[in-house]
Amino acid sequence: MSMRDVIVATIGRAHGLRGEVALQLRTDQPEERLRRGASFTVMVDGQQRTLTVARTRLQQDRWYVAFDEVTDRTDAESLRGVDLVIEVDEAEEAAEDPDAWYPSQLKGLPVRHIEDDRELGVIVDVEHYPAQDLLVVRAATGRRVQLPLVTQLVPEVDLEEGVVRADPPGGLLEELPEDQQGPEPETSQPSRKR
Incomplete structure (x- = not known):
């Protein structure tokens, strides 16, 4: 116990x-x-x-x-x-609730991609908000990223194995390949009073 x-x-x-x-x-x-x-x-x-x-x-x-x-x-x-x-x-x-975890149980766990098991980062904190909790992940790129703790994005939390598996949208926890980055943003001219 x-x-x-x-x-x-x-x-x-x-x-x-x-x-x-x-x-x-x-x-x-x-x-x-x-x-x-x-x-x-x-x-x-x-x-x-x-x-x-x-x-x-x-x-x-x-x-x-x-x-x-x-x-x-x-x-x-x-x-x-x-x-x-x-x-x-x-x-x-x-x-009582197999889909509930304490922040101390999640902090320090690696976050791996659900499809190919590559490491995306490490959980450094858990933030609580009315809509949902957010995992604060130190991504492999060095950025701190908030990942909503919802089944669609975090389908698996395995405390026994000591890993969280995620399916984040492209670019959230990793750099996108150049062919997926989209067009460069347009530069805008300053508005002038006419």
Whole structure:
């Protein structure tokens, strides 16, 4: 059984006078991970603290949480920037959703072309956006390229083999041959007032 630390959220600014804080979520399961009674061990100013979720609420697309141990705004402000981390069982998580991976599992993996297995680059980061996640790939050309993590472009992620296979559009992760580069862009003349 392999366990992994996962950041659920980062504590943001204090909200109100009774110790409630805003959260920047890092999970797609906030209702489960932040349920009443969930406990987090955190480091605050070099001291270890336990925070127990008393209640959560969603207001205008932002999550707020109150902890049993935090009763005033001053204490809440001291938590700003603290990560709420849980330990998860990788095997259990993989069984629930085989097409979900943690960024730490993907970083450092080579990206190979699905057709001929040539190396296209290495994953250096994963960025999360509302539409989809993006793999940040250091291409063989040296450029950093964002590759959408969608089945059409990334049909295979094989953690056991330690490789990601992709079918990117020509020119995204590699230089196009001259016969496929298209026409040179036209130079435009500056507009003149007539």
